Amino acid sequence: MLDYFALFLVFFVFITIFYGIIVIHDIPYEIAHKRNHPHQDAIHVAGWVSLFTLHAIWPFLWIWATLYKPGAGWGFTQQQKLQLESELVHLKNEIAELKQHVNKAEG
Secondary structure: OHHHHHHHHHHHHHHHHHHHHHHHHOHHHHHHHHOOOOOHHHHHHHHHHHHHOOOOOHHHHHHHHHHEEOOOEEOOHHHHHHHHHHHHHHHHHHHHHHHHHHHHHHO
């Protein structure tokens, strides 16, 4: 009886590890699919290729999938745009203050 249990346990562990590796390799594709990444098909194919390279390229796929943001595109352009707009408002206020000082000095 214990022989059959040990055999079952060996098969169970083997199948669990096998499917676990397949699920892990698909994580970058799932991220890309969730973010509507324009290269999600390429990321999916590269994920399958990473199985044959023992997941050596898998971290790069993860980075590639997470770089794209649905609202902002590549990188952090929306955040940079907001920062530049706030700096522009600040500079306009400084120019207005300088004009007032110049007008007081002339008058």
